[in-house]
Amino acid sequence: MGLTPQQWETVKELFETAVEKPAADRALFLAGASQDAVVVHEVERLLANHTEAGTFLSSPPLAAVAMATAVAAAQSFSPGDLIADRFRITRFIARDGMGEVYEAEESLVSAWHSNPSARNFCATHMPWIGLGAKFIWPRK
Amino acid sequence: MFANMGDSHEVTLLLSALTRGDEEAGARLIPLVYDELRRLAGSYMRRERPDHTLQATALVHEAYLKLLGQQSVDWQSRAHFFGVAAQLMRRILIDHARGHLRQKRGGEYKKVALNEAFIFSPEQSAELLAVDESLERLAKLDERQARVVELRFFGGLSVEEAASVLGISPKTVKRDWSVAKAWLYADLKEHHGIDAAAMGDGQGAV
Numbered sequence: 001m002g003l004t005p006q007q008w009e010t011v012k013e014l015f016e017t018a019v020e021k022p023a024a025d026r027a028l029f030l031a032g033a034s035q036d037a038v039v040v041h042e043v044e045r046l047l048a049n050h051t052e053a054g055t056f057l058s059s060p061p062l063a064a065v066a067m068a069t070a071v072a073a074a075q076s077f078s079p080g081d082l083i084a085d086r087f088r089i090t091r092f093i094a095r096d097g098m099g100e101v102y103e104a105e106e107s108l109v110s111a112w113h114s115n116p117s118a119r120n121f122c123a124t125h126m127p128w129i130g131l132g133a134k135f136i137w138p139r140k
Numbered sequence: 141m142f143a144n145m146g147d148s149h150e151v152t153l154l155l156s157a158l159t160r161g162d163e164e165a166g167a168r169l170i171p172l173v174y175d176e177l178r179r180l181a182g183s184y185m186r187r188e189r190p191d192h193t194l195q196a197t198a199l200v201h202e203a204y205l206k207l208l209g210q211q212s213v214d215w216q217s218r219a220h221f222f223g224v225a226a227q228l229m230r231r232i233l234i235d236h237a238r239g240h241l242r243q244k245r246g247g248e249y250k251k252v253a254l255n256e257a258f259i260f261s262p263e264q265s266a267e268l269l270a271v272d273e274s275l276e277r278l279a280k281l282d283e284r285q286a287r288v289v290e291l292r293f294f295g296g297l298s299v300e301e302a303a304s305v306l307g308i309s310p311k312t313v314k315r316d317w318s319v320a321k322a323w324l325y326a327d328l329k330e331h332h333g334i335d336a337a338a339m340g341d342g343q344g345a346v
Contacts, residue, residue: 008281015322016315049329050322057289057321060296061268062229063177063199070181 007039014043019050076100151207155217158224169221170228176203200296223305226295233294234272237265270332274324277331285320288313 003011014033018026026047030040077100081089087104094101151172157165180199204225208218271293279286284306291302292313299317303310 003281012315012319015319019318045326046319046322049326050318053321053325056325057271057293060200060229060293061233062174062294063181063203063296065233066174066177066181066199067184069178070184 003038003042007036007042010034010036010039011042011046014039015046015050018043018047023051077102151221155221159217159220166224166228169225170232172207173203173225173229176207180206201298219301219305222295222297222301223291226291226297226305229296230272230290230294233268237268240265241269270328271324274327274331277327278320278323281323282316282320284308285316285323288316289320289324292317 014030017033018029021029027044030043034040034043075092077083077089077092079089079091083089083104087106090103090105092100092102151169154165154169154172158169177199180202184199204222208221275286275289278289287306288302291297291305292299295302297305299310299313302317303313306313
């Protein structure tokens with residue numbers, strides 16, 4: 001990037017002021033605040049990325065790992081589990097106050113799909129089958 | 141679910157050892173932090189709707205407070221603890237991500253602390269390593285900003301806590317954090333072609 005320490009200090013100062021201004025006013029502010037094209041370009045680059053960054057780096061990774069571990073441990077089912085000899089869990093979707101929501105497929109339907117003639121029949125007459133159904137498990 | 145008194149007492153002893161420059165004490169400290177994080181995360185899961193971003197941040201604070209517990213830990217020891225914890229968390233996570241990628245490529249996996257609990261996808265490991273590399277580049281340009289990111293991202297510290305560790309004002313921490321995030325975001329895109337926007341919700345960055 002090739003900024004001198006002095007240029008970098010100026011970049012930080014201008015960024016701090018510019019980021020508080022409405023986006024439409026920033027270019028005019030920068031044009032009047034510095035004649036150094038390198039500095040202005042760097043501030044503009046940082047401003048654009050600041051807007052894009054959103055929640056970037058907002059979650060400490062070690063805690064996120066702990067949370068992911070807890071989520072996995074708290075789920076009632078894992079992918080592949082068969083419920084009531086009929087519903088095969090494909091993935092966990094979400095949890096709320098009412099319970100857990102999983103995506104599941106009916107194993108009977110899977111059997112149909114493994115049969116070519118049945119699969120053709122399904123594809124023609126029952127295209128909705130096999131898309132995956134939501135499966136709701138009440139909270140314990 | 142609370143950290144037991146044994147943990148809290150051990151943390152106090154480890155803090156004293158750290159103050160004397162005992163590096164071994166740091167290595168024993170992080171598993172205590174992580175165990176507490178996991179205990180708290182489990183507790184959150186049982187009573188609340190999961191919101192990874194908010195909860196992961198709150199989780200760190202709660203874990204630190206419980207570990208420091210009722211012990212009369214002075215301000216300097218507390219700041220020291222925060223600073224050391226952030227450095228160690230960074231090192232352990234990066235070691236793990238590197239080892240995980242090596243294992244995926246068929247190499248030997250050097251065991252690191254906490255490995256039993258981490259489930260990184262190769263993409264997540266690569267993203268974490270990319271953040272670490274970008275942070276190294278930022279440190280060459282602005283060492284203090286890189287330290288602020290280490291404290292806030294890897295250590296999970298608040299603006300005020302990071303300010304106390306570095307001995308600067310919260311306003312300066314806020315400014316450093318804001319500039320550093322934008323700089324790192326741009327750097328990740330340029331050097332790694334990574335969709336940095338996906339790394340903020342606790343899913344991508346781990």
